[in-house]
Amino acid sequence: MAWLSLVLFLPWFVLLGTLYWLFPRQPRGPSRRLFDGVALVLAFALSILAMLWGHHLGGVQSDAGPIWRQVLAVLYAYGAFLAVMVAAILLRGPLLARCSTKAASKPAAGSP
Template sequence: MAWLSLVLFLPWFLLLGTLYWLFPRQPRDAPRRLFDATALVLAFVLSIVAMLWGHHIGVVQDDAGPIWRQVLAVLYAYGAFLAVLVGALLLRGAWLARRATKAASKPVPGSS
């Protein structure tokens, strides 16, 4: 039953992952695709680990009802997924800005 939270949140993860992948639209080169794919795979894997951890915490607490296992699993999975995506957004923004600055400072051949 621990996997129920992943099944229920998979459409939402797909929507957030698609938006992360598509925006900003440029630059869309190989290093950017590799960075984005790595971030999405890491977010998905860590959400599974967090989901299992949250479910386990719900199981070992005697005073929690059976629904709290699923609630903790969903909260932990969603939190892990969002944490990785927000971190990747911040890193990607800084990385793209640094690349744009570096590209703008390159001398254009024949302009000297």
């Protein structure tokens, strides 16, 4: 039953991940695709771990109701996914700009 929160939030994660992948449209080089792919896989993996952790914590609290496990699992999963996505958005610009300036400053293969 711990996986219910992931099943319910999977369409929303797909929508947010698609928007992250598609925008901004330019520049889109191999380094950006690699960075975005790693960020999306990391966000999904950490979301699963946070969901399992939240489900476990919800079951440990004896004074909480039975629905609390699912609520906590959803909150933790969504929070982890958004945390990774926000960090990736904030880091993507500076990191890829630095990579592109390094690539632009390298001399071409045939130039003296």
